[in-house]
Amino acid sequence: xxxxxxxxxxxxxxxxxxxxxxxxxxxxxxxxxxxxxxxxxxxxxxxxxxxxxxxxxxxxxxxxxxxxxxxxxxxxxxxxxxxxxxxxxxxxxxxxxxxxxxxxxxxxxxxxxxxxxxxxxxxxxxxxxxxxxxxxxxxxxxxxxxxxxxxxxxxxxxxxxxxxxxxxxxxxxxxxxxxxxxxxxxxxxxxxxxxxxxxxxxxxxxxxxxxxxxxxxxxxxxxxxxxxxxxxxxxxxxxxxxxxxxxxxxxxxxx
Numbered sequence: 001x002x003x004x005x006x007x008x009x010x011x012x013x014x015x016x017x018x019x020x021x022x023x024x025x026x027x028x029x030x031x032x033x034x035x036x037x038x039x040x041x042x043x044x045x046x047x048x049x050x051x052x053x054x055x056x057x058x059x060x061x062x063x064x065x066x067x068x069x070x071x072x073x074x075x076x077x078x079x080x081x082x083x084x085x086x087x088x089x090x091x092x093x094x095x096x097x098x099x100x101x102x103x104x105x106x107x108x109x110x111x112x113x114x115x116x117x118x119x120x121x122x123x124x125x126x127x128x129x130x131x132x133x134x135x136x137x138x139x140x141x142x143x144x145x146x147x148x149x150x151x152x153x154x155x156x157x158x159x160x161x162x163x164x165x166x167x168x169x170x171x172x173x174x175x176x177x178x179x180x181x182x183x184x185x186x187x188x189x190x191x192x193x194x195x196x197x198x199x200x201x202x203x204x205x206x207x208x209x210x211x212x213x214x215x216x217x218x219x220x221x222x223x224x225x226x227x228x229x230x231x232x233x234x235x236x237x238x239x240x241x242x243x244x245x246x247x248x249x250x251x252x253x254x255x
Contacts, residue, residue, distance in 0.1 A: 009235040011036035014087040016080075018070050018127060019097030021048025023196035024146070027223035028094060028230050033061035035231065037092070040083040041065045044097075070097050070123040080130040089138070092234045093131050095124035095145045100161035113160045120164035121171070128175060128186075136182040143179075144233045145172050147190040147245060152255035165190070169245055176243030185242040187233040192249025193220045216251030 015032050019025040020041035026048075029039055033056045041056075041063055043049035049065040056063035064086055068079040083090060098120045103112055124145050135141030150158055151165030168188055176186040193199060193211065203211060212219045229248045232238055247253060 008034075008036035009231065009237065010092070012038070013091035014038045014040065014083070014089050015092035015094065015234065016040040016042060016083055016090060016127070016131070017094040017096055018042040018068075018123070021045055021052050023198060024191065024194060024223045024226045024230075025094070025096040026052050027227040028096065029056060029063070031224070031227040031231050032092075032234075033059065033063065035235070037061075038087055039063040040087065040090075042068050042070065042079060042097070044069050070127060071118040073126050076123075076126040077130050080127075080134075084134065090131050090134055091141060093127055093141075093143045094230055094234070095127050095143070096230075097123055098146055098148075098164075100158055102157035103160075104157055105159045108160065116160035117164050117167075120161060121167045124168060125171065132179060132182075132184065135184045136179070139183045141179075141182075141184040142234050143175070143184070143186045144230050145186070145188040147172070147188045149190055149192040149247060149249050149253035149255075151190060152245075152247070153253045172245065173243045180242060185233075185238070187238070187241060187243065188245045189226060189229045189233065190245050190247045190249070190253075191221060191226050192247070192252040194226060195220050195222050214252075215249075219250060220252075221248055221250055 010032055015037045017025050017029050020029045021043035029041055041049055041052050046067055053063045053065040066079050066082055069075045128143055145168050147168040148165040150162045151169055154162055172186050172188040226248055229246050
């Protein structure tokens with residue numbers, strides 16, 4: 001599909017973005033707003049979520065904040081119903097919320113394993129499961145899951161996170177096959193190291209410079225780089241793309 005130069009690619013569409021209060025989620029919300037989307041911003045941190053909603057509203061976008069623990073089925077289903085009541089439709093779901101903590105495998109507790117799997121793998125399942133009946137009925141929709149380069153390439157002290165993000169790839173592909181007859185596309189974006197405030201805070205200036213120098217393209221990705229990839233997969237430009245994983249990492253990992 002060829003869109004006019006400068007077209008607002010999500011004009012009038014309603015997008016749910018989880019983890020929308022900061023980092024990749026907030027950058028994606030800003031970009032989606034620029035392209036005409038009506039936004040349901042989901043987070044568990046009220047201050048961040050409300051701030052993101054106010055920022056977009058002040059810029060003229062239609063945006064609302066929905067507090068939701070995306071690891072709890074009842075909360076996710078309630079949130080989806082609230083979004084439908086507020087906006088009347090759901091066209092795009094971005095399962096962005098996630099996170100990791102480092103721990104050696106032999107020291108990892110069952111609770112630590114469960115927490116990371118719940119946030120990074122169970123939550124996208126719950127979100128997808130909650131929106132697809134609506135999308136199937138309308139015979140249209142797009143879901144973008146956030147995987148990670150660590151889902152394809154291992155990293156020490158992240159067995160739980162790597163397992164979850166590899167699981168997202170399998171989940172994405174299976175969901176894409178099952179939902180294709182209903183014209184619902186499912187894809188994933190796999191970030192490498194990304195210059196969010198949280199990640200940047202883990203490095204001093206020398207360590208950050210060393211990390212950037214280790215990337216083949218000479219720098220780690222910005223949150224806006226990931227937002228552009230998510231927009232592509234959510235837009236009509238990718239109408240024939242489903243079940244795919246788009247790696248955005250400056251060449252850190254080439255699976």
